[in-house]
Amino acid sequence: MGVINRLKNDRLAMVCLGFLFLVLLAGVFAPVIAPHSPIEMNVKEKFAGISMTYPLGTDQLGRCILSRLLYGIRITVFLSLLTMAMTILIGTLLGILAGLLRGKVDEVIMRICDVFLSFPSEVMILAIVGMMGPGLFNVVLANIIAKWAWYTRMVRTIVLKYTDKNYVRFAKVSGCSTGHIVKTHIIPGAAGEISVLATLDTGSVILIISALSFLGLGVQAPTAEWGMMLNEAKNVMIMYPYQMLAPGIAILLVVAAFNFLGDSLQDAFNTKRVNKMR
Amino acid sequence: MSLLEVINLTVTDKRKNVVIVKNVSFTLERNSCIGIVGESGSGKSMTSKAILGLIHPSLKVTGAAHFDGKDLFQLKSNEIRKIRGKRICMILQDAMSAFDPLSTIGSQMSETLCENLEISKKEAEKISIVELNKMHIKEPVQVLKKYPHQLSGGMLQRCMIAIAIAVKPDIIIADEPTTALDSINQNEVVKEFQRLRSELDTAVIFISHDLGVVQRLAQTVLVMKDGKQVEYGEVKDVFSQPKHEYTRYLVNTRVQLTKSFTEAMRKDHV
Amino acid sequence: MMLEVREVYRSYKKTGNGFRRERLNVLNGVSFSIRAGECVGLVGESGSGKSTISRLILGLEKADKGSIFIEGKRVSEWIKENKGQMSVVFQDYTSSANPRYKISDVIGELLKAFGENEGIHGKVEHLLEKVGLPLSIANRYPHELSGGQLQRVCIARAISMHPRLLILDEAISSLDVSIQAQIMDLFYKIKKEMNMTILFIAHDLQAVAHLCDKVMFLHNGQIVEQIATSNLTDVQNEYARRLLYSVIPFNV
Numbered sequence: 026m027g028v029i030n031r032l033k034n035d036r037l038a039m040v041c042l043g044f045l046f047l048v049l050l051a052g053v054f055a056p057v058i059a060p061h062s063p064i065e066m067n068v069k070e071k072f073a074g075i076s077m078t079y080p081l082g083t084d085q086l087g088r089c090i091l092s093r094l095l096y097g098i099r100i101t102v103f104l105s106l107l108t109m110a111m112t113i114l115i116g117t118l119l120g121i122l123a124g125l126l127r128g129k130v131d132e133v134i135m136r137i138c139d140v141f142l143s144f145p146s147e148v149m150i151l152a153i154v155g156m157m158g159p160g161l162f163n164v165v166l167a168n169i170i171a172k173w174a175w176y177t178r179m180v181r182t183i184v185l186k187y188t189d190k191n192y193v194r195f196a197k198v199s200g201c202s203t204g205h206i207v208k209t210h211i212i213p214g215a216a217g218e219i220s221v222l223a224t225l226d227t228g229s230v231i232l233i234i235s236a237l238s239f240l241g242l243g244v245q246a247p248t249a250e251w252g253m254m255l256n257e258a259k260n261v262m263i264m265y266p267y268q269m270l271a272p273g274i275a276i277l278l279v280v281a282a283f284n285f286l287g288d289s290l291q292d293a294f295n296t297k298r299v300n301k302m303r
Numbered sequence: 304m305s306l307l308e309v310i311n312l313t314v315t316d317k318r319k320n321v322v323i324v325k326n327v328s329f330t331l332e333r334n335s336c337i338g339i340v341g342e343s344g345s346g347k348s349m350t351s352k353a354i355l356g357l358i359h360p361s362l363k364v365t366g367a368a369h370f371d372g373k374d375l376f377q378l379k380s381n382e383i384r385k386i387r388g389k390r391i392c393m394i395l396q397d398a399m400s401a402f403d404p405l406s407t408i409g410s411q412m413s414e415t416l417c418e419n420l421e422i423s424k425k426e427a428e429k430i431s432i433v434e435l436n437k438m439h440i441k442e443p444v445q446v447l448k449k450y451p452h453q454l455s456g457g458m459l460q461r462c463m464i465a466i467a468i469a470v471k472p473d474i475i476i477a478d479e480p481t482t483a484l485d486s487i488n489q490n491e492v493v494k495e496f497q498r499l500r501s502e503l504d505t506a507v508i509f510i511s512h513d514l515g516v517v518q519r520l521a522q523t524v525l526v527m528k529d530g531k532q533v534e535y536g537e538v539k540d541v542f543s544q545p546k547h548e549y550t551r552y553l554v555n556t557r558v559q560l561t562k563s564f565t566e567a568m569r570k571d572h573v
Numbered sequence: 574m575m576l577e578v579r580e581v582y583r584s585y586k587k588t589g590n591g592f593r594r595e596r597l598n599v600l601n602g603v604s605f606s607i608r609a610g611e612c613v614g615l616v617g618e619s620g621s622g623k624s625t626i627s628r629l630i631l632g633l634e635k636a637d638k639g640s641i642f643i644e645g646k647r648v649s650e651w652i653k654e655n656k657g658q659m660s661v662v663f664q665d666y667t668s669s670a671n672p673r674y675k676i677s678d679v680i681g682e683l684l685k686a687f688g689e690n691e692g693i694h695g696k697v698e699h700l701l702e703k704v705g706l707p708l709s710i711a712n713r714y715p716h717e718l719s720g721g722q723l724q725r726v727c728i729a730r731a732i733s734m735h736p737r738l739l740i741l742d743e744a745i746s747s748l749d750v751s752i753q754a755q756i757m758d759l760f761y762k763i764k765k766e767m768n769m770t771i772l773f774i775a776h777d778l779q780a781v782a783h784l785c786d787k788v789m790f791l792h793n794g795q796i797v798e799q800i801a802t803s804n805l806t807d808v809q810n811e812y813a814r815r816l817l818y819s820v821i822p823f824n825v
Contacts, residue, residue, distance in 0.1 A: 342749045342750075342751060342752075343749050455618075455619070455620060456619060457618075484619075485617075485618040485619060485776045485816070486776075486778060486816050486817075486819040486820045486821075487618065487815055487816055487819045488618070489819065489821065490819035490820075490821060493821060512749060512750045513750070513821075514750075514823045515820075515821040515822055515823035516821050518821075518823055518824070519821055542823075542825060543825055552751065553750075553751060554825060556750070556751050556754035556755075557750065557754070557823050558823065558825060559754060560750075560753065560754045560757060560779060560780060560783055561779040561782075561783070561822065561823055562783070563779075563782045563783045563802065564778060564779040564782035564783065564805070564820070564822075565779075565822055565824075567782055567802060567803060567804075567805040567806065568805060568806060568817070568820075568822070
């Protein structure tokens with residue numbers, strides 16, 4: 026398909042894609058690659074610099090920063106992806122339901138969305154985590170609750186756009202089932218736009234999860250997580266400022282990669298604009 | 304001397320080196336009308352835009368267009384701006400997009416008139432009302448207060464023609480002004496063009512693919528295909544004895560399409 | 574009776590009127606009926622409600638008042654029971670074919686959706702031939718075709734299930750005149766060969782006279798006149814008369 030070809034010609038997109046792929050691989054194979062256990066302490070060697078045994082040095086408890094970084098992928102990146110997947114699933118289902126059935130169903134779903142959308146998502150996440158207590162599961166849940174309404178709305182708009190197309194009208198007039206219309210016309214059309222949104226948003230979910238851990242509301246010690254690592258490094262920021270570099274740069278790179286990839290996807294899916302540029 | 308003489312007008316896309324319009328030549332006398340006929344993409348609109356200097360800078364125009372002793376293609380942009388809108392007016396097919404949706408018809412009319420006729424706003428309003436009246440628009444004062452979306456396509460088209468008439472240009476270029484209209488509005492618009500010519504001595508370049516309308520309005524016709532001038536001559540000669548195959552094809556399809564209607568209507572006269 | 578429209582009313586909310594709830598009445602009690610096998614034209618100026626009527630018949634919208642019956646049944650019910658038996662060709666051919674699918678899939682959509690698994694390829698080729706398109710087009714995508722070709726594809730898809738009722742909603746209005754003539758010829762051929770009921774919605778009276786047996790004039794949301802195209806000059810209604818006599822003929 027044209028989209029893949031266009032993406033292949035986009036060097037930045039390919040670099041980002043490759044980088045993210047490597048990050049995911051590193052996360053999966055963390056136990057194999059990591060030189061140490063992420064929670065193994067070696068107090069004698071605390072705040073060690075870069076060396077052969079500790080490629081990125083050690084933290085205030087003498088734990089290997091590289092190992093913690095690698096294990097952190099499992100929490101930070103994987104959890105963000107899981108959160109996104111769940112959010113999109115809920116949003117797509119409800120969005121298609123609202124957009125196709127219209128009428129009362131649409132009305133009810135949209136009003137509930139309005140309620141959820143009337144709170145700033147960061148405040149809502151903080152409130153939910155605050156109420157339910159810190160913890161990984163609660164962070165994911167809070168993220169989904171804060172975001173599903175937004176996705177439902179977006180998907181509904183996309184669905185409405187497609188139901189207005191003559192080819193969908195034609196299928197309706199001919200008596201094709203709703204299932205057929207959703208399967209052949211709406212999902213393939215909407216998938217592109219949803220994937221763009223999701224990619225762009227994964228970056229922000231990573232930021233939120235890290236932020237919550239940074240505030241001590243997410244992952245609990247001693248589990249390795251990037252936001253948490255930043256939090257620990259913050260305590261010794263004046264004495265050992267480079268402690269913040271590793272997790273900070275890791276977050277920056279991954280979030281940037283997701284954003285660039287989202288931008289490129291947007292260009293790739295937007296056939297009209299590409300044709301015009303030619 | 305002719306009012307406008309276009310010699311070997313050629314438009315080339317500089318970036319792709321593609322010729323869009325090739326060697327189009329025609330002359331236009333005072334109080335006459337030339338019809339330009341052809342399919343979309345045949346270069347009809349491009350020809351008229353080139354004459355007004357309204358085309359994209361990436362396109363190169365060669366040839367000459369003598370108007371009032373000057374070659375329009377050699378003029379500087381501020382000189383051609385003086386001619387455009389005042390001495391040569393253009394009427395577009397899509398009347399809806401030719402008006403600014405955010406201001407009223409009246410303010411847009413008087414703005415154009417003030418600019419081109421150098422008169423006050425009050426005078427411009429008076430002229431607007433007079434011209435709209437001439438266009439058989441009922442309650443022109445009300446129409447002037449309305450926004451473009453509140454009027455029908457035919458109505459907007461007539462407002463646009465009214466502006467053109469008020470400016471009293473030497474040449475009016477009309478790009479498919481009747482295509483989107485139903486027969487009643489079409490007829491009204493055609494009548495306005497006829498009146499325009501007879502009363503103001505204005506010459507008209509009428510671009511259309513409706514051969515019936517061209518036949519009624521124009522004295523000479525230029526047939527275009529793929530950017531080339533296929534046939535050029537008196538309307539009656541071209542349509543009754545087309546020399547080029549393409550013209551013959553156009554005439555034949557038109558005759559075929561309207562045969563049943565013409566026959567049904569002919570009964571009336573028997 | 575193939576199609577029966579009884580006293581149908583439809584109004585829309587007016588936009589941009591602030592707090593006032595004004596409604597724009599588009600249809601004010603439209604009634605007409607079409608017998609099976611008839612080919613009827615519907616004309617009227619733009620904004621007279623032609624497209625609204627078509628959307629109501631197609632079951633894409635509901636009437637405020639009044640009812641529409643196809644073969645004695647309500648539209649939505651009839652569509653469910655007679656899959657692929659009502660078809661439509663729209664004015665805007667650019668959005669009529671899903672840009673993601675090849676032409677062969679576009680034309681074969683209904684065949685596939687309604688359970689035919691074998692012989693689709695042959696049928697699509699037969700349809701392409703019927704609408705005068707080269708077979709090589711089957712593997713191309715919609716954006717690679719010209720307007721005339723794309724409209725032919727839409728027509729091929731519309732007749733793929735051999736429908737009993739075909740609605741042509743300004744199907745030629747966006748095409749060039751010479752292409753219009755070709756498409757009209759195609760409609761003429763379809764009408765002759767396939768024996769279906771056709772509702773031809775257009776603003777071009779000459780095209781309507783070319784194709785249809787009967788013509789209906791829509792004005793101010795009502796059918797003001799119905800007449801056989803062979804007796805056009807007998808029209809009584811003032812508006813219909815004006816519409817007829819305003820047509821600028823082309824004489825050779």
